[in-house]
Amino acid sequence: xxxxxxxxxxxxxxxxxxxxxxxxxxxxxxxxxxxxxxxxxxxxxxxxxxxxxxxxxxxxxxxxxxxxxxxxxxxxxxxxxxxxxxxxxxxxxxxxxxxxxxxxxxxxxxxxx
Amino acid sequence: xxxxxxxxxxxxxxxxxxxxxxxxxxxxxxxxxxxxxxxxxxxxxxxxxxxxxxxxxxxxxxxxxxxxxxxxxxxxxxxxxxxxxxxxxxxxxxxxxxxxxxxxxxxxxxxxxxxxx
Numbered sequence: 001x002x003x004x005x006x007x008x009x010x011x012x013x014x015x016x017x018x019x020x021x022x023x024x025x026x027x028x029x030x031x032x033x034x035x036x037x038x039x040x041x042x043x044x045x046x047x048x049x050x051x052x053x054x055x056x057x058x059x060x061x062x063x064x065x066x067x068x069x070x071x072x073x074x075x076x077x078x079x080x081x082x083x084x085x086x087x088x089x090x091x092x093x094x095x096x097x098x099x100x101x102x103x104x105x106x107x108x109x110x111x112x113x
Numbered sequence: 114x115x116x117x118x119x120x121x122x123x124x125x126x127x128x129x130x131x132x133x134x135x136x137x138x139x140x141x142x143x144x145x146x147x148x149x150x151x152x153x154x155x156x157x158x159x160x161x162x163x164x165x166x167x168x169x170x171x172x173x174x175x176x177x178x179x180x181x182x183x184x185x186x187x188x189x190x191x192x193x194x195x196x197x198x199x200x201x202x203x204x205x206x207x208x209x210x211x212x213x214x215x216x217x218x219x220x221x222x223x224x225x226x227x228x229x230x
Contacts, residue, residue: 002157002159033218035220040222041222042117042219042220042221042222042223043204043219043220045217045218045219048217056217088156090156090158092158101148101160101163102148102150102158102160102218103160104150104157104158104159105157106155106156106157107156107157109156
């Protein structure tokens with residue numbers, strides 16, 4: 001139990017669907033991250049938010065749209081995804097954008113049909 | 114550019130033996146930090162240990178220690194007295210120390226460790 005909760009844990013969607021992944025942390029952290037984990041590839045940093053402001057967008061396609069309404073919540077809105085987007089999406093939080101280790105959620109396993 | 118390399122895709126180790134997981138890194142930053150994470154089959158990434166580049170002593174956390182060799186740019190994880198519960202993927206990671214890099218933490222491809230009874 002890291003204090004970072006992701007929902008749903010598993011999601012299957014068609015290419016034309018719109019869905020969202022949710023991440024919540026109760027650690028009082030100020031920075032939140034989305035990573036993508038595909039088979040046989042390193043974790044890929046997607047987005048970084050610090051104090052609800054997006055500070056990093058790592059060349060992610062626009063079909064992924066992040067939202068950070070407050071420092072405790074982070075969403076990843078999904079629209080018109082491709083089968084190659086199937087992966088484990090990991091949310092993490094950090095005390096500040098440049099301090100401390102990442103605390104990860106258990107991930108949302110996404111399958112795009 | 115920053116890079117993490119883990120050359121061992123998989124390892125098999127007998128229970129109670131010590132195991133060393135290799136990690137080399139590349140960075141132009143003078144100050145940086147190195148992390149190790151464990152990922153069991155459940156998917157959650159668990160923080161194990163951290164080493165700052167200016168820390169004079171190797172980091173230790175219980176059965177975990179980090180063999181930091183700055184000149185060789187290596188940060189190997191040593192697990193002493195391995196247990197069956199240590200079976201998992203292990204990731205080496207690094208943060209930079211520049212304005213545009215200190216909030217990025219990049220990861221290696223990982224090493225899958227199997228502990229044999």
